[in-house]
Amino acid sequence: xxxxxxxxxxxxxxxxxxxxxxxxxxxxxxxxxxxxxxxxxxxxxxxxxxxxxxxxxxxxxxxxxxxxxxxxxxxxxxxxxxxxxxxxxxxxxxxxxxxxxxxxxxxxxxxxxxxxxxxxxxxxxxxxxxxxxxxxxxxxxxxxxxxxxxxxxxxxxxxxxxxxxxxxxxxxxxxxxxxxxxxxxxxxxxxxxxxxxxxxxxxxxxxxxxxxxxxxxxxxxxxxxxxxxxxxxxxxxxxxxxxxxxxxxxxxxxxxxxxxxxxxxxxxxxxxxxxxxxxxxxxxxxxxxxxxxxxxxxxxxxxxxxxxxxxxxxxxxxxxxxxxxxxxxxxxxxxxxxxxxxxxxxxxxxxxxxxxxxxxxxxxxxxxxxxxxxxxxxxxxxxxxxxxxxxxxxxxxxxxxxxxxxxxxxxxxxxxxxxxxxxxxxxxxxxxxxxxxxxxxxxxxxxxxxxxxxxxxxxxxxxxxxxxxxxxxxxxxxxxxxxxxxxxxxxxxxxxxxxxxxxxxx
Numbered sequence: 025x026x027x028x029x030x031x032x033x034x035x036x037x038x039x040x041x042x043x044x045x046x047x048x049x050x051x052x053x054x055x056x057x058x059x060x061x062x063x064x065x066x067x068x069x070x071x072x073x074x075x076x077x078x079x080x081x082x083x084x085x086x087x088x089x090x091x092x093x094x095x096x097x098x099x100x101x102x103x104x105x106x107x108x109x110x111x112x113x114x115x116x117x118x119x120x121x122x123x124x125x126x127x128x129x130x131x132x133x134x135x136x137x138x139x140x141x142x143x144x145x146x147x148x149x150x151x152x153x154x155x156x157x158x159x160x161x162x163x164x165x166x167x168x169x170x171x172x173x174x175x176x177x178x179x180x181x182x183x184x185x186x187x188x189x190x191x192x193x194x195x196x197x198x199x200x201x202x203x204x205x206x207x208x209x210x211x212x213x214x215x216x217x218x219x220x221x222x223x224x225x226x227x228x229x230x231x232x233x234x235x236x237x238x239x240x241x242x243x244x245x246x247x248x249x250x251x252x253x254x255x256x257x258x259x260x261x262x263x264x265x266x267x268x269x270x271x272x273x274x275x276x277x278x279x280x281x282x283x284x285x286x287x288x289x290x291x292x293x294x295x296x297x298x299x300x301x302x303x304x305x306x307x308x309x310x311x312x313x314x315x316x317x318x319x320x321x322x323x324x325x326x327x328x329x330x331x332x333x334x335x336x337x338x339x340x341x342x343x344x345x346x347x348x349x350x351x352x353x354x355x356x357x358x359x360x361x362x363x364x365x366x367x368x369x370x371x372x373x374x375x376x377x378x379x380x381x382x383x384x385x386x387x388x389x390x391x392x393x394x395x396x397x398x399x400x401x402x403x404x405x406x407x408x409x410x411x412x413x414x415x416x417x418x419x420x421x422x423x424x425x426x427x428x429x430x431x432x433x434x435x436x437x438x439x440x441x442x443x444x445x446x447x448x449x450x451x452x453x454x455x456x457x458x459x460x461x462x463x464x465x466x467x468x469x470x471x472x473x474x475x476x477x478x479x480x481x482x483x484x485x486x487x488x489x490x491x492x493x494x495x496x497x498x499x500x501x502x503x504x505x506x507x508x509x510x511x512x513x514x515x516x517x518x519x520x521x522x523x524x525x526x527x528x529x530x
Contacts, residue, residue, distance in 0.1 A: 087522070087523045088132075088520055088521075088522060088523075089132050089134070089520065089521055089522075089523045090128070090131040090132045090133065090134040090179070090180045090519070090520060090521070091134065091179045091180050091518045091519065091520065091521045092134040092135055092136055092175065092176060092179055092521075093173070093174070093175045093179050094173065094174045094175075094179040094180070094182040094517070094518040095171050095172070095173045095230060096120075096171070096172040096173075096182065096183075096184045096202075096203035096204055096205060096518075097145065097169055097170070097171060097172075097203055097204060097205070097206060097228050097230045097290040098118055098142075098164065098169060098170040098171070098172055098184065098185075098186045098201075098203035098228075099169055099186070099201065099226045099228055099263070099290065099292045099308065100116070100164050100166070100167070100168050100169045100170050100186070100226075100228075100263065101113055101114070101116055101164055101165065101166065101167060101168075101188075102114070102116070102188060102199065102224075102226065102292075102294040102308050103195065103224075103294065103296070104166065104167035104265075105167030105168075105226075105263070105265045106224055106265045106266075106267060107265075108267075109224075109267070111167070112192070112194060112195060113165070114188050114189070114190040114192070114195060114306075115188060115189050115190070116163070116164040116165075116186060116187070116188040117161060117162065117163050117164065117186065117187060117430060118142045118161065118162050118163075118164055118170060118172060118184060118185065118186040118187075118203065119159060119160070119161050119184060119185055119186075119187075119428045119429070119430050119431075119480070119481075120140050120141070120142050120159060120160040120161075120172040120173070120174065120182070120183075120184040120203075120428065121140075121159045121160075121182075121183050121184070121428045121455060121480050121481035122138060122140060122157040122159075122174055122177075122178035122179075122181070122182060123180060123181025123182065123183070123424075123426070123455075123481075123483060123517065124453060124455050124460035124483075125460070126453045126460055126462055126483075127180075127181045127424055127426075127453055127483045128177075128180045128181050128519075131180050131519065131520070133177070134176060134177055134179060134180060135176065136175055136176030136177070137175075137176045137177070138156060138157045138174075138175070138176045138177045138178035139156070139173075139174070139175040139176060139178060140156075140157065140158075140159070140160040140173070140174050140175075140178050140182075141160055141172075141173050142160055142161075142162035142164075142170055142171070142172050142173070142184070143162075143170065143171055143173070144166070144168050144169070144170055144171070145168065145169045145170060145171050145228065145229075145230055145261040145262065145263075146168065146261045146262065157177070157178050157458075158457075158458070159428075159480050159481075160172075164186060167263075167265075168262065168263060169226075169228035169230075169262065169263040169290075170186070170203075171230065172184030172203045179518065180517075180518065180519050180520075181424060181426065181483065181517045181518075181519060182517050182518060183202075183426040183427055183428045183481050183483070183515065183517050184202070184203035184428050185200060185201065185202050185203060185427060185428040185429070185430060185512060186200075186201055186203060187199065187200040187201075187430040187432070187510075188200075188306070188308070189432070189508075190303075190306045191506070192303070193301070193303070194296075194298060194303060195296050195298075195303050195306050196303035196304070196305070196306060196409060196411070196506070197296075197303070197305045197306030197307060197411040197412065197413075197508060197510075198306070198307075198411060198413070198435065198499060198501075198508035198509065198510045199294075199306055199307050199308040199413075199510055200308075200430065200497075200499055200510040200511075200512045201292060201308040201309075201310055201512065202310060202427060202428075202512055202513065202515045203290075203428075204290050204310070204515055205290075205518065206228075206229075206230050206231070206287075206288035206289050206290050207288050207289070207290075207311070208283065208284050208287070208288050208289075209281070209282065209283050209284070209314065210281075210282040210289070210290075210291035210311035211279065211280070211281055211282075211311055211312045211313075211314065211315070211339070211397045212225065212279070212280040212281075212282065212291060212292070212293040212309060212311055212312070213278070213279045213280075213293070213309065213312055213337050213339060213397065213398075213399040213414065213416065214278070214293040214295045214307070214309045214337075214399070214401070214414055215268055215269075215272070215275070215278045215293065215295055216275075216276050216277065216278070217274045217275060217276040218276075220297055220298040220299050220300070220304075221295070221296075221297050222269055222295075222296050222297075223267075223268035223269055223278070223293060223294065223295050223296075224265055224266060224267055224268055224269075224293075224294045225239065225265070225266040225268050225271075225280060225282070225291060225292075225293055225294075226263060226264075226265050226291065226292050226293075226294060227256070227258050227263060227264050227265075227266070227282060227289050227290075227291045228258070228262075228263040228289060228290045228291070229258040229259065229260060229261065229262060229263065229264075229287065229288075229289050230261060230288075230289075230290070231260060231261070231287050231288065232260050232261065233260050233286075233287065234257055234258065234259050234260050235257075235258050235284050235285070235286060235287030235288075235289060236255055236256065236257055236258075236284070236285050236286070237256040237257075237258055237264075237282055237283065237284050237285075237289060237291075238253065238254055238255070238256065238282070238283050238284075238285070239253030239254075239256065239266065239271060239280055239281070239282055240253070240280070240281040240283070241253065241271050241272045241275070241278060241279070241280055242278070242279040242280070242281070242339050242340075242341065242371060242372065242373050243272055243275040243276075243277060243278055243279075243372065243373055244275065244276055244277050244372060244373055244374070245372065246369070246370075246371045246372050247341075247371035247372075248272075250270075250271045250272070252266065252267075252270055252271055253266070253271050258284075258289060268280065268293065276375070277337060277373040277374065277375045278373065279337070279339035279373050279397060280293065281341065291311060292308050292309060292310055292311070293308075293309040294307075294308050294309075295307050295308075295309060295412070295414070297412060302409070303409075304403075304405075304409070304410040304411075304412070305403065305410060305411045305412030305413075306411070306412075307412060307413050307414055307510060309399070309414040309416065310416060310513060311416070312397050312398065312399050312416035312417045312418075313397070313416070313417045313418055313419045314397075315339075315341055315342075315395035315396060315397050316395050316396070316417075317391065317392055317393065317394065317395055317396070318389065318390070318391045318392070318444075319389070319390045319396060319397065319398040319417035320353070320387055320388070320389050320417060320418065320420075320442060320444055320494045321336075321387060321388040321389075321390075321398055321399060321400050321415050321416065321417045321418070322387045322415065322418055322440050322441070322442050322472075322494045322495055322496040322511075322513070323385055323387070323415050323438075323440035323495075323496035323497070323498040323511045324378075324381075324385070324386055324387060324388050324400045324402060324415045324511075325384070325385055325402045325404070325413075325415075325498060325500065325509055325511075326378070326381045326382065326383045326384060326385075326386055326402070327383060327402065327403070327404050327405075328383045329383070331404065331405060331406060332402060332403045332404040332405055332410075333377065333402070333403050334377070334378040334381065334400055334401070334402050334403075335375050335376065335377055335378065335400065335401050336350060336375070336376045336377075336378055336388060336390070336398065336399075336400045337373060337374075337375050337376075337398065337399050337400065337401065338366065338368050338373065338374050338376065338390060338392075338396055338397070338398050339368075339372075339373050339396060339397040339398070340368035340369065340370060340371065340372055340373075340374075340392075340394065340396050341371065341395070341396075341397065342370055342371070342394045342395060343370050343371070344370050344394060345367060345368065345369050345370055345394075346367070346368040346370075346392045346393060346394045346396055347365070347366075347367055347392065347393050348365070348366050348367075348368065348390050348391055348392030348393070348396065349364050349365055349366070349390075349391050349392075350364040350366060350376065350378075350388060350389065350390055351364065351388075351389045351391075352378075352381045352382070352386050352387070352388060352389070353386060353387040353388075353389060353442040353443075353444070353470055353471055353472045354381075354382055354386050354471065354472055355468070355471060355472055355473065355474070356471065357468060357469065357470055357471045358389070358470035358471070359381070359382070361378070361380050361381065362380055366390075368392070368396065378400070384474075385438060385440045385472065385474050385498050386472055387440065387442035387472050387494065388400055389444065390417075397417065398416075398417045399414050399415060399416040399417060400414070400415050401413070401414050402414075402415070402509050404500070404501075404507045404508070404509050405507055406507055408506050408507065409506050409507055410507055411501075411506075411507045411508045411509050412509070413509035413510045413511055414511065415496060415511040416511075416513060418494045418495070418496065418513050418514070419494070420444070420491075420492040420493060420494055421484060421485060421486055421493050421494065421495060421514065421516075422516065423485060423516065423519065424483050424484070424485045424516070424517060424519065425483070425484050425485070425495065425514035425515060425516050425517070426481060426482060426483035426484065426514060426515065426517055427481065427482055427497045427512050427513075427514050427515065428480065428481045429477060429479055429480060429481055429482065429497065431480075433502075434501060434502050434505040434506075434508075435499050435500070435501065435502060435505075435508065436476075436499070436500050436501070436502050437476075437477040437478070437497060437498070437499055438474050438475065438476055438477060438497070438498045438500075439452070439474070439475040439476075439477050439482060439484070439495060439496075439497055439498075440472060440473075440474055440475075440495060440496055440497075440498050441465070441467045441472065441473050441474075441475070441484065441493055441494070441495040442467065442471065442472040442473075442493065442494055442495070443467040443468065443469060443470065443471060443491060443492065443493050444470065444492040444493075444494070445469065445470065445491075445492050446469050446491065447466060447467055447468045447469040447471070448466075448467050448486050448487065448488055448491030448492075448493050449464050449465070449466055449467075449486070449487040449488070450464065450465055450466075450467055450484055450485070450486055450487065450491075450493060451463075451464050451484070451485050451486075451487060452464070452465060452475065452482060452483075452484055453482070453483045453484075454477065454478075454479035454481070454482050455479055455480050455481045455482075456478070456479045456480060457480065461479075463475075464487070467493055477497070482497070483517075484514060494514075495513075495514045496511050496512060496513045496514060497511070497512040497513075497514070498510075498511055499511070499512065
């Protein structure tokens with residue numbers, strides 16, 4: 025026998041014996057050694073038994089820990105960076121707030137000293153402040169998205185928002201939007217046809233690699249995939265701005281589905297309105313909840329008669345017609361609207377005026393026989409001007425949800441909470457500077473409660489986990505100020521992460 029044949033024979037015998045002993049000594053799966061309790065490995069070489077210590081094996085485990093670094097993406101200046109369009113910079117600031125102890129008391133303590141910060145996405149690494157949990161504020165400038173970051177004990181429960189107050193000859197209004205975690209899909213409702221109305225999509229990518237997005241348009245006449253909305257490249261840690269008017273020209277009732285291949289983004293819709301030479305509204309609209317048979321839209325402001333209007337927009341992305349009903353959740357309970365049955369053709373959008381709801385903050389409920397997407401637009405106006413703001417459907421609160429509340433003397437903030445089904449007690453934690461205040465309120469069955477706010481941030485959770493409660497922050501102009509309206513949904517903050525550990529066996 026040649027040495028080569030002898031060597032192959034020894035290897036074959038070793039391999040056969042190793043397989044026979046797999047249940048005792050170990051098995052390599054996906055590069056991880058899964059081992060038993062045998063302390064030695066036995067080799068057979070041409071009748072000679074050899075023993076040696078077994079190689080140490082490991083078992084992968086996942087441990088739930090509190091997040092030690094959280095990053096939320098803010099869209100940045102809304103009217104900058106559209107190719108071919110004139111840039112218009114408006115006053116825009118961001119606020120980043122760490123959660124107080126009441127919100128994170130049940131979490132494992134994260135490692136690291138607390139730090140907060142706001143910086144351009146492209147510079148986000150290691151850009152938190154020197155330390156502490158005092159709220160971080162910053163001005164957003166330039167045609168770029170921003171990262172609101174928290175580290176160490178300031179990361180779990182982090183909330184952030186950006187707010188723009190425009191008051192120029194071309195744009196006027198209030199726009200408050202949450203800085204959010206990225207997602208692979210975004211449903212954006214807004215815009216309309218007619219001279220003086222303009223919309224754009226701002227798509228931000230917080231990831232370290234470019235992503236490709238696709239925009240599908242839904243309108244009164246059906247679904248389309250315009251060429252300018254296909255294969256849209258969003259650069260790493262950057263943003264891309266698209267002219268929504270070009271994607272849906274002359275469309276009176278638009279809805280946009282933004283989907284991403286191989287990544288996640290934060291997408292918003294920016295809407296401006298001008299009539300002649302008079303600006304009549306400005307808003308930054310966040311993504312609505314994914315399609316569901318029932319949608320609840322919190323914090324819809326119904327103006328007093330003669331001082332504004334409300335229009336409900338419903339998108340049916342399905343392949344069959346949707347038949348739905350619309351009701352209002354008020355402080356006195358659920359109110360059915362006259363002629364509130366609506367039909368939405370397959371792949372289409374329908375706008376429905378809301379004329380019979382009581383004035384004040386309410387929530388709208390749309391219940392259909394197929395999944396839909398929904399949002400509502402409020403216009404407020406007086407002799408001094410007008411503004412418009414969109415409220416979007418939200419998923420029920422699960423765990424904590426919160427919002428950062430920018431400071432502005434001419435603005436009134438109210439928390440609007442609505443329960444679908446049984447009433448529920450809701451725990452509210454407000455942070456004011458270094459102080460935190462905890463309250464519990466009862467949200468009535470199929471009803472709405474409104475809580476005035478004077479805080480840097482607010483966090484909310486239901487006392488009963490089974491309760492279906494939605495909420496949003498409603499911002500309006502204080503008495504005597506120019507009309508303003510904006511709705512900021514409560515967002516689930518980053519809380520927990522899964523850490524992968526490799527544990528030696530034996």
